[in-house]
Amino acid sequence: MSLPVDAPTLLTWPDLTKREQPKPDATIAYGPDGMQKVDVWLPAARPAAGKRFPTxxxxHGGCWTTSIADRSLMNWIADDLRKAGYAVWNIDYRGVDRIGGGYPGTFLDAGMAADALRSHAAAYHLDIKRIVAVGHSAGGHLALWLAARGKLPTSSPLHATKPLKIAHVISLGGLPDLEAAAASPDNGCGVEVIRKLVGPTGATRADVYADTSVPRLLPIGVPQDLVNGVEDRIIPMRLATGYEMQARSAGDRVSLHVVPATGHVELVAPESAAWAETKRLIRAALDQR
Incomplete structure (x- = not known):
């Protein structure tokens, strides 16, 4: 006879956000809005001559909504990577609740913030030959979307001529399939926020998911790791397994890593088993040279 197993005690958002917050080494602006910023995190030891920091x-996540979260939510894991010898380019963007956010602004912001990395790489000794993108929750969707930007048609307002090349993506409890998320009232962001993110249909835009939802752009042609918690009550596991199946069917290399006794907050807590797994994946991806 098996004994009942007690449910694990999960972290809450205040458990993370009430901690003393580490600070980045620099902040740069890529636009005039207060959210159009990037924080740069640099290891203490400068690279040897001719070398650059793996980057x-x-x-960040927060349901694509600025009032819920901004880039500072990632400060603890950004600091942990900085201590481990990695540089971090931690981007922000206007959420759907800000003027200019939603479609196309949120997507354009994410793209401009990513592309700005090239302009500042030399000044901060950042290696842009092999970039690993890490996104949490709604940021998992944006990280995968950034890697897929090269697939966007020139007719899309989101098209970029030479988007930053991303070599590997790690999505932490992400929502890559916006259409599936919009059909899932139990997704922690709700369905209304996705409607605001993708924008309305119109005479020239019948399909709002064509250039916003990652499955519509498959295959994206880069390896992808999905890290999800068994106890995540914000993002249903089926959003990860469903996307994994779609991406694999399209020919992409995708691995789902399910971490026990893990909720949504643990994915960005530096002491967690989920973050230890993510660091292992980052290390493996950046060591492929």
């Missing part, structure tokens, strides 16, 4: 492009 992680980081994208």
């Amino acid at each position: 992680v492009l980081m994208v």
Whole structure:
């Protein structure tokens, strides 16, 4: 006879956000809005002559809504990567609740913030030959979307001529399939926020998911790791397994890593088993040279 197993005690958002917050080494602006900023995190030891820091492009979540979260939510794991010898390019963007956010602004902001990495790489000794993008929750969607930008048609307002090349994506409890998320009232962001994100249909835009939802752009042609918690009550596991199946069917290399006793907050808590797994994946991706 098996004994009942107690449910694990999960972290809450205040458990993370009430901690003393580490600070970035620099902040740069890529536009005039207060959210059009990037924080740069640099290891203490400067690279040897002719070398550059391995670099992680980081994208925060918060349901694409600025009032819920901004880039500072990632400060603890950004600091942990900095201590481990990685540089972090932690981007922000206007959420759907800000003027200019939603479609196309939120997407254009994410793209401009990513592309700005090239302009500042030399000044901060950042290696842009192999970029790993790490996104949490809504940021998992944006990280994957950034890697897929090269697939956007020139007719899309989101098209970029030479988007930053991303070599590997790690999505932490992400929502890559916006259409599936919009059909899932139990997704922690709700369905209304996705409607605001993708914008309305119109005479020239019948399909709002064509240039916003990652499955519509498959295959994206880069390896992808999905890290999800068994106890995540914000993002249903089927959003990860469903996307994994679609991406694999399209020919992409995708691995789903399911972490026990893990909720949504643990994915961005530096002491967690989920973050230890993510660091392992980052290390493996950046060591492929």
